[in-house]
Amino acid sequence: MAFREINSKMIEATVVPGQRLFSQRGAMLAYKGEVSFTPNIQGGQGGIASMIGRRVAGEATPLMTVEGSGTVLFGHGGHHIQVINLTGDTLYVEADRLLAFDGTLQQGTMFMGSQGGVMGMVRGQVTGQGLFTTTLQGHGAVAVMAHGGVIEVPITPQRPVHVDPQAYVAHHGDVRNKLSTALGWRDMVGRGSGEAFQLELSGSGAVYVQASEEKL
Amino acid sequence: MYGAPAAGPTVFDPMTLPSDDNVNSYTFCVELKGSQWFLQKGKMIAYYGQMEFNGIGHGRLDRLVRTSFHSPLHASDWVVAEGSGKMLLADRAFDVNSYDLEDGNLTIRSGNLLAFQPSLALKQSIVPGFLTLIGTGKFVAASNGPVVFMEPPIRVDPQALVGWADCPSPCHHYDHGYMTGLMGGLRAMTGLGGASGEEHQFEFVGAGTVLLQSSETLMAEQATGMVPHEPGVPGGGGVPGHGGQPAGQPRLPGQLGDLQRRFGL
Numbered sequence A: 001m002a003f004r005e006i007n008s009k010m011i012e013a014t015v016v017p018g019q020r021l022f023s024q025r026g027a028m029l030a031y032k033g034e035v036s037f038t039p040n041i042q043g044g045q046g047g048i049a050s051m052i053g054r055r056v057a058g059e060a061t062p063l064m065t066v067e068g069s070g071t072v073l074f075g076h077g078g079h080h081i082q083v084i085n086l087t088g089d090t091l092y093v094e095a096d097r098l099l100a101f102d103g104t105l106q107q108g109t110m111f112m113g114s115q116g117g118v119m120g121m122v123r124g125q126v127t128g129q130g131l132f133t134t135t136l137q138g139h140g141a142v143a144v145m146a147h148g149g150v151i152e153v154p155i156t157p158q159r160p161v162h163v164d165p166q167a168y169v170a171h172h173g174d175v176r177n178k179l180s181t182a183l184g185w186r187d188m189v190g191r192g193s194g195e196a197f198q199l200e201l202s203g204s205g206a207v208y209v210q211a212s213e214e215k216l
Numbered sequence B: 001m002y003g004a005p006a007a008g009p010t011v012f013d014p015m016t017l018p019s020d021d022n023v024n025s026y027t028f029c030v031e032l033k034g035s036q037w038f039l040q041k042g043k044m045i046a047y048y049g050q051m052e053f054n055g056i057g058h059g060r061l062d063r064l065v066r067t068s069f070h071s072p073l074h075a076s077d078w079v080v081a082e083g084s085g086k087m088l089l090a091d092r093a094f095d096v097n098s099y100d101l102e103d104g105n106l107t108i109r110s111g112n113l114l115a116f117q118p119s120l121a122l123k124q125s126i127v128p129g130f131l132t133l134i135g136t137g138k139f140v141a142a143s144n145g146p147v148v149f150m151e152p153p154i155r156v157d158p159q160a161l162v163g164w165a166d167c168p169s170p171c172h173h174y175d176h177g178y179m180t181g182l183m184g185g186l187r188a189m190t191g192l193g194g195a196s197g198e199e200h201q202f203e204f205v206g207a208g209t210v211l212l213q214s215s216e217t218l219m220a221e222q223a224t225g226m227v228p229h230e231p232g233v234p235g236g237g238g239v240p241g242h243g244g245q246p247a248g249q250p251r252l253p254g255q256l257g258d259l260q261r262r263f264g265l
Helices: A048-057 A117-127 B059-068 B072-077 B181-190 B258-262
Strands: A003-007 A010-015 A021-024 A028-039 A063-074 A080-093 A098-102 A106-111 A132-146 A150-155 A161-163 A168-181 A197-210 B021-024 B027-040 B044-055 B078-089 B095-109 B113-116 B120-124 B130-143 B148-150 B154-156 B161-165 B171-174 B200-204 B209-212
Touching: A003 A080, A010 A021, A010 A028, A010 A080, A010 A098, A028 B209, A063 A098, A080 A150, A080 A197, A132 A168, A132 A197, A150 A161, A150 A168, B021 B095, B027 B044, B027 B095, B059 B120, B095 B113, B130 B161, B154 B209
Parallel strands: none
Antiparallel strands: A003 A010, A010 A063, A021 A063, A021 A098, A028 A063, A028 B154, A080 A132, A080 A168, A098 A132, A106 A132, A150 A197, A161 A197, A168 A197, B021 B027, B027 B078, B027 B113, B044 B078, B095 B130, B095 B161, B113 B130, B120 B130, B148 B209, B154 B200, B161 B209, B171 B200
């Protein structure tokens, strides 16, 4: 069940009985048919343990379960929407950027420190991801929000990609990321270029970058 | 040294500006040839040619206002542009679009309407905060994100609604299934889970078209004017209304508050 992009700020999802999807609360614009919207206590999938995990990690965004039969239009805050289709790999994204995703995807929480130890935690602070980030794995579609349009930059083993941490939206695939710093004496005396921190992504996969340095 | 400026900004002059069409998605160009347009105050950003902008409601324009303007107390927010030339309209970088009505009717949120031809009659809708345009002509409206047209039956988030055409006025629809039953009771008592924010929609039925904007960001509402204070007029104050939550009564933590009360839970 994929999402259909109606325009850059609105998507249409088809809901069929037996398949549910999750969306951010309050992001429904309109619907046809008999569809119910239930606020999700657990903030996503998994049992109570996952819920507590998300609460602790600060990745518990208010989600709602969308069930029934019909079509639903989603959009939120005038943000641009990028639909990402996952085919078995893992998408790393901040929970508050999630607009909607298929119920078939496995939702998890990842500790930033598990990728690069202390530097991973520093990276989380700089990118605004915090110490934790949300992962979605499996086969299905995810609608991600961004400020300004989104471009997809492929990452190949020969060509790592450097991204401004504030413009980073999400990435998927087998990707290692590390924070590269170019701090010099100029930054110390306040004459820096403003681009001292960059996110370096290497491996194979894709990174999504928004055309703005504004956070959601 | 730099080569030809291939993809620079497009430069318009009075000849190349489109006539009664969009310049880009945020700007609309109106061509006046001795004709008149109504526009909301402050939405003109530039013009070429000889034009006059007159506040309405006095003197010369009395007849015009009488025939095509039916919310008299709201008239001070509008001006009439007349003359000849081209005029650019825009509104805070919102998406702007024009719509043609042919002997039709369309109801639109008051803040979204930018300008209209005097061949259309502007009337206050009996739905508060909305205006109805009747007749044949062109009007310009703004929206947050492109407008999407849908056909009823459909239920629409109140904030995403821009307007509707040719179909009966909407009614309120409430989804509160999750607030009932055992889990609903637990939810109500503990406040766990909160509310989905989608309990309330506008429901459209019948034949027609519903206009939606692509986000839930509302545009500032324009006053549509008062309605006569008489019984039978919605919002007219014929019957003293009830307030929302009584003041001075603190809400317990975990209560869904007004929402529950409204559903009688």
